[in-house]
Amino acid sequence: MSGENGKRAHWRSLDELADTPEFRELVSAEFPGLEEDIADPATRREFVKILGASLGMVGLTSCRWPKEMILPFASQPAGRAPGVAVQYATAMELCGATVGLLVTSYDGRPVKIEGNPLHPASLGAASAPAQAAVLELYDPARSRQPVRREGGKEARQSWEDFDAFATPHFNGLRASRGRGLAILSEASSSPTLARLRVGLVEALPEARWYGWEPLSRDNELEGARLAFGRSVRGVPDLSRARVIVSLDGDLLAGHPDALRLAREFAATRRGDGGEMNRLFAAEPVPSVTGAAADHRLALAAGSIPALASSIAAGLAAHGVAVPEALRKPARALDARAERFAAAAAADLAVARGRSLIVAGPRQPAEVHALAWILNEALGAFGATLRAVDDPDGDRESHVQSVTGLAGRLRAGEVETLLILGGNAAYDAPADLGLADLIGRARVSIHLSLHDNETSRRCAWHVPRAHFLESWGDARAWDGTVSVQQPLIEALYGGRTPLELVAALSGARVESARDLVRATPTDGSGSPLGEAGWRRALHDGVVEGSGLPPVRVSVRAEAAGPVAARLGVGAGRGTEAVFLADASVHDGRFANNAWLQELPDPITRVTWDNAALVGPATAAELGVRHGEMVALTAGERSIEIAACVVPGVAEGVIGLPLGYGRRAAGPVGDGVGFDVYPLRVSEAPHAVKVDVRGLGRSYVLASTQDHHAIDAIGMEERGRRIGELIVEAEWAEYRRDPDAIRRERHEPKPLALFGELEYGGDHQWGMTIDLSACIGCNACAVACQAENNIPVVGKKQVARGREMHWIRVDRYFKGSPEAPAVAFQPVACQHCENAPCESVCPVAATVHSSEGLNSMVYNRCVGTRYCSNNCPYKVRRFNYFNYFKRTSQVEKMAFNPDVTVRARGVMEKCTFCVQRIESVKIAAKNERRPIADGAIVPACAQTCPTEAIVFGDLRDPSSRVSQLHRHPRAYSLLAELNVQPRNRYLAKLRNPSSGAEEA
Amino acid sequence: MATVPAVVDNSLEDPRRRAPLVLGENDFTTVTEKVCAIAERPRPPREWYIAFAISASLAAVLLAMLGHLFLTGIGVWGLNMPVAWGFDITNFVFWVGIGHAGTLISAILFLFRQKWRTAINRFAESMTIFAVICAGLFPAVHVGRPWLAYWLFPLPNQMQMWPNFRSPLLWDVFAVSTYFTVSLLFWYVGMIPDLATLRDRATTRIRSVVYGILSLGWRGSGRHWHRYERAYLLLAALATPLVLSVHSVVSFDFAVSQLPGWHTTIFPPYFVAGAIFGGFAMVLTLLIPIRSYLDLGELVTTRHLENMAKIVLATGMMVGYAYGMEFFIAWYSGNPYESFAFVNRALGPYAWAYWTMIFCNVIAPQLLWWRRARTTPWMLWGVAVLVNVGMWFERFVIIVTSLSRDYLPSSWGYFKPTWVDLLTLAGSFGLFFMLFLLFLRFVPMFAIAEVKSVMPAGGLEIGPHHGHGQYWGEIPHQHDRQFGEEGA
């Protein structure tokens, strides 16, 4: 029986492990979790199974489990104890901005990624992709050897082969001063890379450096140039902001600094400090930011400039010093938009000096410029916003850059094309046809984790070392530098951009570590001293490396042209807006099963992207939910499934990027639909399309509303939401905080028998603050990583068998066109009178003396009765052996402190009992009490907004006890008298008294 | 010995003129001959073989499906997270229900001295045994790790753990296994004299050995009869509360839970009524074709059919009442979750199942108010079959619709059966019919001794009576005789 559970293995070092033949074989094994075919009768294997069945039933007996080996180190590194977790600080860069991380490592293998509390862009939180990086590290589909492609033939090569080619070639390039050399790099904020670039330019003056990032913030930079004539970036500070206006902005999710911004945003949403901020959001497609807004306006991206100018006009009317040119609205908008603009302007004006306007990367430069202008007028600088010099300010925009490269390739001026990371062949603007142009270069080299679409166009694919395997450094949005240190010896070898560039520039080939070590990062102009270096590695941040704020002021002549361009009409036809996908971002994470299975915060769809359409627009276009549609822009056209979502602006279709990959790996290939073909260089953010329903329908695997809900279901859901998600308006709450408790009054139902006494020294409990939760899903991935939760695949999700222990329920309220969104994370409520327990015939789920509802996997026989009797339906059942085909390398991602569940076993949230126990044991060993906050479950640990609080209810002064007594606290389904240990804090909204819900 | 011509219609209930239960030119000899002949045929007719082949192969399919299930996991069924029970428990409850008619006919009717039971009780009891076998199968295989199902029994083990006796599932374990054991004893004890008859009529060595062993050496001794009757009476007295308890306990699986649509106090009586309803329907479904095929009209008379029809009608009304009452209570309780559960049943995604159930269980039986329907075998059979379908859907509706939409709309789901679900259901029928055909082939399908004892010649002039087909204080045989003479 125990054989079904994952075995903990010890080994000396990874290369030793990697040498065992079964390791190689296992590594090459198929990716697990995608169990579709298990239920599929067709396969021969299945048929044989059925035949052998009767025998199989006999063979199911357990005897002594297989002999286990203990392989101690031959000589043990100092301070390394087997099976003891160690945390290291490192950093993950995404699109040129970094989040500092703490990585937990067992026996030299990283198993869990968390945010680095000392890092300004993390503050202890980590985004879903960052946490899922550990799975990316162990992805067996990562390329292991250089690949050479020539005349349609492809050949695996050794590193020696590559060097044998590269060294002379690079020497040749240096000899020719880099003539015909083009380097295409993904966005990078690495000071070391910058340093090496300088060296490169010296060595190869004729080489050209290009940058491409499909989701760039170029417009923001452009806007700054427009407004100030200087390349600055804005670093918002929401902690002081009372009124925030987001123009298609992505403050809380997409923004490079989102984790910090979310923390600051939520800090003033709880209504405790006697203060609460107010967020106005105008956006074409509902986003996490829009969902958190007090006033959300669904508006086509093309109309947002006009809205911005209306707001400017409104401000002027309220006596804000708005430049002359901007005092009149550019053009008329519909009533809702006008009301929204008026209300926003009014509040902004009132909160002068404590207000902020932000524009999103989808918006054109002029909107950003306007935002800068208005922020200055509102006195935001130094208060809610600070400007810093963009570290790479003088670069041209990514679109220009890649267009330029395409031009030179077409002209045949590129001899050697070196592509550092990225996947340009897949995500570059479709009109450039870059994929085909790459071939024009005589030699093309692509450095990437996977042998992806771009690699397949190149003569050479060079495996890239994962950031958890390699040295590097990078800057956070505010400029803070973190050193990226490896947690593990590179599993499959691999190079880093730093090494390649160094090799190219002919610098004495050093280890990446030395390259990083030699870079001055703390602004002192000289490399860190030994102490500073060690400190930087330990803390994960280089002290004093943050970019200093710069004093900027708007150029008088800026206002005119801005105003002129704001008026440009949205034009006719349906507008297709390109979105960063919450899971796979621009497609780079497509082969990460955790992210693929992570439901979209708004649509709750997994394993797919879809054309997001509002109900009204869908009706107009005659498109059903789940129907395939053809989108045509000029001669470009794609087919994609439609997904009807409330809150998408009229005449808008949202197209998440990053799906329909063809060379992502076994997990990501063919998942979803590739929308890049519609994306062209002159309109990288939104295009006009013709929509045609194709009649065919397509299964979208959603974790909520598993099937289209019928009328009575809808009606009932509407009736219940008020009960499930308690909301209050800030104004009333402030007047009378107890109103919530009073109106909801949770009567204590009479107990049939004396309440059971819990003997434990501690009584664990949790609260989840719905005012703070922004529905970002970070908790779900944290939980998945911490608790070895299996990935089940699209078919299983579609059947309703997803395994997430904590799910973020999303509810819409109000009209389908302008719905209010509420999120409610639901995990096991650890009821004191847990209904699941009394029905289990084998006592596999019982209560602990500390009030935990324990689920004992090895006792579970799988009657599933507990789940039937659970009012919250938070229990998850292993319908199959979801780890059956997990390869050895993926097993390295398992958390050894958590049992890997067998098939036929129920599982659920445990409040991270393994963390509780380890802290308890440690404390007891040292004979000291457990401090409040010393125990943090994975979900609470990573929550960017600290919405989840865990602690000891027996200690009346603990944070969780106080929150349990909080006037906003309520229990879900309290009337059932199950006495949940997890209480929710009612959601506060702060609508402006002026405008009615826009 | 007085006999009655077959033409007499004995289905009239006239207290003054008690009709005989066996028609035609029959005495002990001929009755014995008629019944035994069926089991003694050297080889059954082709039809039997065809039927057996079909049901046996279905049973084989069941085996294959279970193998597939054991090797692959519960996921081969259509279950998902809100709906963690589907066909498995539906089939379980359905089959247990079927079982009940057997015990009811043999025990309760016995205690109520309904002598007409004698013609059908063997039949019904056998049906019980086979149905309970099918039923018992499902709880055993529905668990995620069947090889550990023995943990449901209180066996000492190295974990020093015991099952949780607060769980209704554990009550099921005890109820069903007790029910099976007692029914089996009841069935076998009732069969001993008839097995002896077969033994004494045996013409081949193998038959006399087998029946000789099975009949335990029965020789009709007066002293044996004396104890035997007492024992049978006691068993009946024990089986009666048992049969009521078993389906009540099964209903606790639902009634004791939290789930809207399950959590109702009406379940125990409602389930018992439903069980009797379905059980009798199944008896009729099986009996009517066999009766006509083997031409047993003289033993299973129209009166028998009509009596059963009446019970079906009565229990059908009870079930219908329960359906209505559920709705009333759901509304009257003012509990929004409860009311929605029922609105959802009738109008939600599973409305089709609900209305199938209503049509089969409430509408169809209304035909039986009409005497023609009760006394015309094919009509009665039609109704019975519908009721069987309806009762399966009743369980499906209760289990699946309630689960598919409970408290949090976010976790609502929809259950779609897979091919494995369907084949498993079909397979369980295969197993049931296979066993039943074997029974027809090798065991006297009527309780010969009992039938005889309700024949005129079985009566006697003097003495009080106890049990076994005869009745205290009542003197039926005189009536029979008069009636017989008039009829002649």
Next chain:
Amino acid sequence: MSEPRLSVVAEGPKLYGLLAEFDSVGKLLAAAERVREAGFTRFDAHSPIPVHGLDEAMGIRPSRLPLLVLGGGASGLGAGLLLQWWTNAVDYPFMISGKPLFGLPAAIPVTFELTILLSALGVVGGLVVANGWPQFHHPLFASERFRRATTDRFFVSVEAADPRFELETVRGLLESAGASHVEEVED
């Protein structure tokens, strides 16, 4: 007078007794009564159906099976309660849904089932033992006519082992009671 019979017995196989066949319930009852009144104790009646009044006619004492039911039931009840209380409340108590470790309501179903089960086993066990089952061999089976005892004929058998047994008198007694046929059965 016992002399000759001894010799008779000595030469032939041992006599089990006399078996008289009757063709109706009535005759059977009458015969049984006669035999009993004649003071025989080791005799028996055989019939294909339970004949009512036969126990009086034969003077059979009421059976003690009900006591077994009582015994079985009582032990089932006790065992059920004890099992549940000891396992769940004493030997390995779990905290379940905040319920008491042992609550009578929850214990009723299992207790009840066990009560029924043991009672039923008691009855059947008692029946089997009291009737001396399984008894595959019995002298009467040797009689060809006796085969109809389970079909449509009624018999009275008087054992030679009965102290009052006298071949001729018994034969006379049985014939006068309306036996359609009387035969000697050997052991």
Next chain:
Amino acid sequence: MTSGSPPRLLFPKWTNWIRPALAAVFVITPAYLVLLVWLGASPQSTDVGYAPVQPVAYSHALHAGELGIDCRYCHTTVETAAHAAVPPTQTCMNCHAKIRTESPKLIAVRESHATGMPVPWVRVHDLPDYVHFNHSAHVKRGVGCVECHGRVDKMEVVTQVEPLSMGWCLDCHRDPDARLRPPDAVTTMDWVAPEDPEAYGKQLRVARNINPPTDCGACHR
């Protein structure tokens, strides 16, 4: 029907002996089966005495016993970590670089030291993976090594002496007194309580506020 049929088969007299035989069967068979399973399947008989052959004929009797090396010299992490680390080859070589440098018994060790490849020890005390045992928690509370591992100092080949079954763990977790000792004496193999172990252990338990959990989550996570 009966007429014309062949003379019936009669069971011979001896068949009546079946009765006492059956009685016997009904009593003996179940008793036998119960005993068989009870004794046969218990960890007491399946696991106790497990003594796999190790790659190196390391004698605890010699090192821990005669030489009296403290357990913690090799198993360094017992007091701080969940795992009681099996020592790196380094530890062996600390002494064997000088002592018995030529001994054939030590070939595997020297090899490992030379190549850097580990010595593949066979795990003796192997709990299922769903059991999370923590050495430090026990050692720090004063549960002697002996309690679970037996007199290792007398073992030529390490052998499992306790069933290590759940029930066995529970016995102690429910009533630890008799098995507690002062933490500094945990590695003393031949330690004996100064007074009645029960009473002495009770004092220790109360004094150090030791209350072993019996919650499932304590071991199963």
